[in-house]
Amino acid sequence: MSTEYIKMVVGIDDTDSRDGMCTTYLCALLKDELSSFASILSEPVLVRLNPTIPYKTRGNASVALFLECREPDKVMEHVTQRVASMACMDNENTNPGIVFVTGDQFEKVSQKLSEFFMRAVREVITIDEAKELACGLGLQFKLFKNGRGLIGALSACGAMLDTKWDHTYEYLAYRQKDFWGTPRFVDKKSLFEADRQTYPNTWDTVDLKNEMVVCVPHSGDPVLYGIRGKSASSVEKAASFVSSEPVERVCIYRTNQGTDMHLISVPKISDVLGLHSYILEGQVCSEPDIIRGGHTIFSLKDDTSNTIDCAAFEPTKNFREQIRKLIPGDRVIVYGSVTERTVNIEKIKIISLSKKYEVKNPLCPSCTKRMKSAGSGQGYRCKKCGTSSMVTEISEVKRELEAGFYEVPPCARRHLAKQLLRFDKEDLPVFPGR
Incomplete structure (x- = not known):
């Protein structure tokens, strides 16, 4: 056994499935x-x-540990055995990967792994690209099945070795093994109390407007609940108010959740690629259309007249009410991911509102009642007074919408989407979605 302490980063990904782990x-x-x-x-x-x-599989998350030891081989063996025995190997979509970075490699690999991490958050990376990087950097790694988890494992190592990225924290409580796969018990009132006691230092524990619990998952995995917030102490404080079934263990993670790290700002819609996420500015060029299922869609046009559909899907609940108030001519910035040439809106900033007008039949100057149509091309006539007019009445209508930020409610929030409460004060929201 070596007498020298060696620092190590261990990255792991893709051990779960949609059904468990x-x-x-x-x-x-x-x-x-x-x-x-x-x-x-x-x-x-x-x-x-x-x-x-x-x-x-589910949330597309990877993890990394930073440790110091005298026996790196023992660490590698233990980690590899645990992944081999606990990962959902029977599931065709579970393809674990493990990466080990040791102290003498840190200076050499940190920059490249950090860049890879950012790419993995924003782009589509192949397994071959990940293998080429790991081999080129001389890293030790272990793959199972097709080894897709190598992508996430390398990314997590890059995140651990780069302390500059914006981050938040999550407190995760895990169920005792005997309870896995059974209905969870977490007292709803205690979660609302935890939110009341710690918001805005914690967020997305509950959804007040929709009276929903957000932090308790529904799948068969070991997580009992997760509390997200600005610091380790904040999430720990919130968890102290939670009443639940017995907890096996807890862990507080540093995470890129709630940072908008996935978003790419582009000047033109023609720059947009599928399976990427963007910040896009443009003009609303169609009336919002409510389609089957309650989804709401409008078209956005940029300054080069290219267009793209933007959607507020049914799970975004009350957020759709604001989207439905948009009209052609409104200038907006949309934030969201693109699939099938449609932006799944995570939040929107309304820069300016177009004027809205209402057209009515003219008033009779004698009795002040609305005239009736006299027939196609014949203007309007008051049946009582006999007066007539060829001119309609056009008046501006007050918009039931204000400029500013709007976000989806907590029950529809994606992991990476940045909450408006985390924005700078000059961008304070009109509608915080809470």
């Missing part, structure tokens, strides 16, 4: 187990990658 649970378990022969140097990282990737 959770990569963050495996990370929390390893954090506790490795503590018996290694020192954990910081909170683990949980990074959400490109939300549009079609082969993701």
